[in-house]
Structures are given as structure tokens and as C-alpha cells.
Amino acid sequence: MAGEEREEAILAATLELLAEVGYDRMRMDAVAERARASKATIYRRWPGKAELVVTAIERHTAAAMDDRADPGNLRDDLLGRMRAMRDGLTGQDAGLLLGLLTAMHHDAELAAIVRARMIDDKRRAFDPAIDRAIDRGELPKGLDRAMLAEVSSAMLFSRAFVTGEPLDDAFLTDLVDRVLLPLVQHRAGDA
Template identity: 50%
Template sequence: MEAGPKLDPDREQAILGATLELLAEGGYDALRLDAVATRAKASKATLYRHWPGKADLVVAAIKCFEQADLSRNTDTGSLRGDLIATLRGVRELMTGPTGQIMSGLLVAVQKDAELAEAVRTSMLEDKEQVTQRMLDRAVARGELPADTDPTIFPEIAPALLFMRIFVYGSAVDDGYLDHLTDDILIPLMARRFGD
């Protein structure tokens, strides 16, 4: 998505860090590229050269500073282990500073088509690839049927964690992650289409 020569890593970190700081302070609607440029001690032209718009910059900032690198290949040797490891990463993300920003972005996504498109085509595609790799490994090990619905994990797990953390204000301890994995996710994923 970057359109110009590669930015110096320190300069990029300054810009993306300033973006997150301003998001945390005022939310997506109030975020202005000139304010990001001022805080990062960069020119507005530099921002536009590397990120075509505000939505692209915000997505890049969130992806860069996610506390849990959910795009890494977490292969624990079992489906259950992979699910627990991934859920722990999602928990860390949602309960950290980036989680607060992302919860605020949910409102903005409903009102801003450009942001919604950037989130769908960038951040969600990354998560779908992680899920598909996890499913492919489980199918190869014989833990899941080949026709396992690939939408179960990305639709159910984040939704339940989001509700528990942001709506109910309840803790998401390892016991809850075990319950989510053993009693909900694995049984649903192990079902064959049409059962």
C-alpha cells in the first residue's frame, strides 16, 4: 500500500506511533494528517506519499503496533494448542492500548466507507490467512474434516472475546479460553457441513 520510496524505519515508527497517540486522544473522526505530521516531526507530503489517505495510515498503525503478532505462524503441533495460542494473542490485543483504539474504530467503520474498506482488505485478510494456515495444519493432522468451515474461528472467537471484555467487563482468563476452545470452537469446527 505504500507508494513511494521506503521510509526510514525510525521515521515510519514515529509517524505510526503519533497516529496511534492521536487516535487514543481523540478517536478516528478527529484524527487529522497535519496533526500526525506535526507530532511525528514529518511533512504532510511524506504521509501522503506513503499512505494514500487517513484510513490507510490508521490501518498501518494498528497493524504495526499490535501487541500480539497474530500474523506469525503459531504451530504448536495440535489444533487445540494453536487455538489457545491464537486466543491468547487476541486477548492481549483486546485488553491492551491497541484494543481500546480498535473498539473505537468499530464505530468509525460504520460511518466511514473508506476506513471500512481499508480494514476489510488489509487487517481482516491477514487474520483470514492465519486461520486458513491453522485449519490446513489441523486437516493434515487428521484433527478436522477437509470441509471445515473457515469462518467459524474468525467470526465466533473475536466476537465472544469482544463481548466479554468490552460489553460485560469480565475477565478473560486461561480457564475461559479453555472453555471457548474445548466447548465451543473445536466442536463447531469438527462438524461436517450438513450435519
């Protein structure tokens, strides 16, 4: 198996085991066995379980957000990004995310890595949409993007894990039209 194929097998095995047994019960030897790789191969690339798990989740969520065609306007671009985030939360990712959040409460190393890497990735999820809107002249350069990611993530998380209310297209459309677009347009006025 080539290096890239081996890495993909290791990351896939990591996600599968996380979904099956959770972070706390996942063992590196089980990842190695499932990926048909040695533990030495895994440890050459990732110094520990926390780094491996974060890399696997980052790669998985990045794949869902990448390669989205430009719909031609900010509103539709935001809707597409929100649908991708929603689909991740309502699919297998929900269990992974909840397990990760639970593990972060008692694993300081994992919490530090997640905060250092994944939170920035989440904030960058909207960069392609914002960049295209700037290129089209819909938004000014220098726009503060952090609030967009925070608000959108919080709203999705609340519905998915707290209130249990639907995360349907009607909600996403309302969220984009009544919250996210006004937020970005207001923040654009501050830029």
C-alpha cells in the first residue's frame, strides 16, 4: 500500500472505531489492525491518539466542505455551506462529535489539540464563500469572519443536540436570511 493510501486507511479506521467504541475506548492497536498497518507506522505520522483523531475528523469534515461550486451569490453560497454542516451533524458525524466533546472534558491533551486546530478549521469553513463574495463586490475586504462561524455553528449545534428541533431546509434558509446575511452585512459596515 502506498503512503497516501495507507494514511487514508488509517484515518478511515480511526473514524470507524470512534463511531463504534468512542474516543476513550479506541486503542491504537485496534486502529493499526483495522487499517492493516503497524503501530510504528501510525506513530511515525501522529505522536498520539489525540492528534490522530483530530486529523481524521479534520480530513473528514474538510472533504464535505471542499469542492463546492460557486453558486454566484453569497446567499446561495452560505446556504450550501450550512447544508453541508447540517448533513455532517445529522449523519455519522453527530456521534463522533458528541464523543469527542465528552472526551475533551477529561482529556486535557485532546481538548488542547481540538481547540488549537479544529476551531480554526471551523472558522475557515466559510472562507471560500466570503472570498467569492468579496471578489464579486458583495462584501468588502477585511471583513471579520469569526462571528459568522460562531453563530452558525452554535445554531446548528443547539438544534442538533439541545432542542431537537428540525434542521430542515426551511430552518437553514431562515437562518441564512434572518441571521447570517444581516450579520455579515452589518460586520461589512464595520470593516
